[in-house]
Amino acid sequence: MTETVEESFIRAFRNHPGGVVVITGTTPDGQPVGFTATSLASLSAYPPRATFNIAQTASSWPAVAEGSLLAVHFLAKESQGLAQRFAGTTSERFSGDHWYVNDLGLPILRDAIGVLVTRVNRQVPIDLNALIVLDIEEGRFSENHEPLLYHKRAFGTVAGPPEYLI
Template identity: 35%
Template sequence: MIQQVSEIDGGDFRHVLGHFPTGVVAITSTCPDGRPAGLVIGSFTSVSLDPPLVGFFPQKTSTSWPRIRDAGAFCINILGHDQEDLGRRFAVSGGDKFADLEWRRTPSGHPVLPRVPAWIDCVLAREDDAGDHWMVLAKVTALSADPGRGGPLVFYKGGYAKLAES
């Protein structure tokens, strides 16, 4: 059924777009005050090979994104299919998301979460208004992947999901 209306209902929008899976990443940074900050993003994409650029969309209501933005650089941690716990930890607003969590640093000093299949170190290139989100473009400065870690954590139809191995 095709729905054509002048106003799109938010619930309908979320339901229909939920039919498209998105990868789950945690954006982490060492902030100017020296403390780590992080948040989960479900709308992340590669943008360009030359120069290497990626993009993502943090909510404007996020309390973590302004701290990360002020740092000007961050790490994108691609969460693995078995890391729903990390996804939930970094999706919570406020609190110390790094409490009792062992992590290491990228070459530029940002947190790499434990056992992630891949990480991407970035510097902020630009941020633009995108409705109730910010549209962030970032330049990749370093990256690494562990091919033995398995597939990514995905979000599909309102919940975490796992890709079938081929």
């Protein structure tokens, strides 16, 4: 039996590890929204820009209008619960004290190892999805943690550098 292009695509990306982030923002009426993403990618360092993908049917879609502020949270391997929370039921994502509102009005996750405050530069609609371009406005990051990764439908982390690099 020959595999379809779609099946090959799904298998290829299932085997491609991705860094895990949670992206948060607010809807036009001020409600906090957020979601887990593995599609974050660096676009350029000068000026600092990144991209991610989102379905236009996602509950967080209203928060990604051009000009909107978003927070991109980098997670440590110990933060798997946060990743699962923001990939799960929408009503449960902001229940609890794992977040606060910063001075810009953005929901910020307390246990993130890094946060980039971004502004949506543009949306590029593609079928039912969109590529979102972010301008990075400020950030903080701690390198003393192992990153959370997603690979083969499971969360994990890197095994570490090869011995010759130690």
